Amino acid sequence: MQRLKVGVIGAGGIAQIEHIPNLMKLKHQFEILGVCDPSAKARAFVGEEFGLVAFKSIEDVLALPLDAVVIASPDPLHHEQILAALGRGFHVFCEKPLCYAPGDIDDLIAARDRVGKVLQVGYMKRFDPSYEAALGRMPGTAKTLRYVSVEVNDPDAWPFIKHHAWRQGDDVAPDLIASVKAKQQEQVARAVPAALDAMSYRGFTAAYCSSLVHDVNAVHGLLDGLGVPDGEIAGAQIFADGQGGQGAVRLLGGRALWNMVHLKVPALADYSEKITFYFGEGILELEFPSPWLNHQPTRLTVKTSNGYTFAREDVRTGYEEAFIEELKGFWSAIVEGKAVRNTAEQARRDMALLSGLAQFHAGARS
Ligand SMILES: NC(=O)c1ccc[n+]([C@@H]2O[C@H](COP(=O)([O-])OP(=O)(O)OC[C@H]3O[C@@H](n4cnc5c(N)ncnc54)[C@H](O)[C@@H]3O)[C@@H](O)[C@H]2O)c1
Numbered sequence: 015m016q017r018l019k020v021g022v023i024g025a026g027g028i029a030q031i032e033h034i035p036n037l038m039k040l041k042h043q044f045e046i047l048g049v050c051d052p053s054a055k056a057r058a059f060v061g062e063e064f065g066l067v068a069f070k071s072i073e074d075v076l077a078l079p080l081d082a083v084v085i086a087s088p089d090p091l092h093h094e095q096i097l098a099a100l101g102r103g104f105h106v107f108c109e110k111p112l113c114y115a116p117g118d119i120d121d122l123i124a125a126r127d128r129v130g131k132v133l134q135v136g137y138m139k140r141f142d143p144s145y146e147a148a149l150g151r152m153p154g155t156a157k158t159l160r161y162v163s164v165e166v167n168d169p170d171a172w173p174f175i176k177h178h179a180w181r182q183g184d185d186v187a188p189d190l191i192a193s194v195k196a197k198q199q200e201q202v203a204r205a206v207p208a209a210l211d212a213m214s215y216r217g218f219t220a221a222y223c224s225s226l227v228h229d230v231n232a233v234h235g236l237l238d239g240l241g242v243p244d245g246e247i248a249g250a251q252i253f254a255d256g257q258g259g260q261g262a263v264r265l266l267g268g269r270a271l272w273n274m275v276h277l278k279v280p281a282l283a284d285y286s287e288k289i290t291f292y293f294g295e296g297i298l299e300l301e302f303p304s305p306w307l308n309h310q311p312t313r314l315t316v317k318t319s320n321g322y323t324f325a326r327e328d329v330r331t332g333y334e335e336a337f338i339e340e341l342k343g344f345w346s347a348i349v350e351g352k353a354v355r356n357t358a359e360q361a362r363r364d365m366a367l368l369s370g371l372a373q374f375h376a377g378a379r380s
Pocket residue numbers: 023024025026027028029050051052053056072086087088089091109110111136137138183186224305
């Protein structure tokens with residue numbers, strides 16, 4: 015088995031809890047040569063916990079003889095770091111959101127195509143065994159689709175990471191934090207060319223781009239499976255101080271509607287993320303657990319009727335962890351030339367919808 019030499023860029027929560035231990039579990043496929051993070055606390059943790067070399071700056075990691083990088087840094091840094099890694103000829107796995115602005119993703123697509131390397135986005139839900147099973151078990155067709163619902167309540171990670179070993183890198187220099195904020199402002203201005211008040215800005219960057227982006231991508235994949243083309247935005251609201259985001263999309267010329275809501279419920283130690291497809295003849299429901307609860311299956315339920323006889327089928331096809339499967343997929347794309355699942359083009363489509371929702375919301379408020 016070919017062992018890919020990787021560097022990890024950003025050693026915060028997701029890298030410490032998921033990507034680094036998962037890459038190490040896949041030890042026949044990956045070897046981590048180095049990690050970088052500006053936080054001394056995060057670097058110390060990575061050294062003590064995993065025995066890895068950790069550098070302060072990205073240049074030190076990119077100078078290593080790597081095949082690929084895994085980027086798990088703050089969102090506004092993805093664009094420049096992907097370009098730097100592709101520029102060195104490395105394959106790139108990058109966390110979502112790939113970039114805020116669809117136009118910024120075009121730069122990445124062009125750079126990827128210039129060097130002919132893999133660029134995969136961290137939409138792990140597409141590797142969830144229940145999601146894969148859902149693609150083949152829709153109890154209806156594009157002709158009978160009536161409604162798609164996304165409903166998420168999420169307190170953020172705190173209840174679900176207490177049992178993991180990790181260390182917050184809260185010692186990053188203030189000027190570096192300020193520069194990331196400034197980059198975010200520039201990128202958001204490119205993504206949403208409309209005046210966003212503070213609440214709407216938070217809603218776009220957090221509720222939409224950090225959270226709902228997963229569901230938008232998952233629903234896009236399910237709609238593709240049905241052959242339902244992209245629809246038109248019919249409504250959008252950012253609420254709950256920017257911790258709530260809603261969007262509505264008219265599908266199939268108005269024959270069907272897709273409504274999505276993400277709400278942070280900060281003090282509730284519970285998580286629910288439901289995607290439901292309603293057809294004339296049946297319903298399919300996916301209920302995801304908090305992503306931090308590894309190997310906990312996503313509930314897939316298919317409801318159908320045969321005349322008066324109603325049937326509810328609970329489908330479980332395995333206990334594979336999506337965060338691990340996406341890394342295996344990254345390896346297969348690089349080593350075996352398999353098609354990339356979760357491309358920059360898909361991310362572009364997701365971000366075009368989310369920036370459109372923010373624009374719709376801003377227009378409705380002005
Ligand atoms: N797929 C998922 O479900 C999921 C879950 C959580 C986070 N994420 C994504 O992963 C990324 C990281 O999120 P997180 O929760 O780990 O955040 P975090 O704040 O815990 O970690 C980010 C780390 O990046 C470091 N950093 C800052 N500037 C850097 C630079 N110039 N170079 C390298 N590292 C730098 C920070 O010091 C910090 O340690 C984000 O893009 C986020 O959206 C994805």
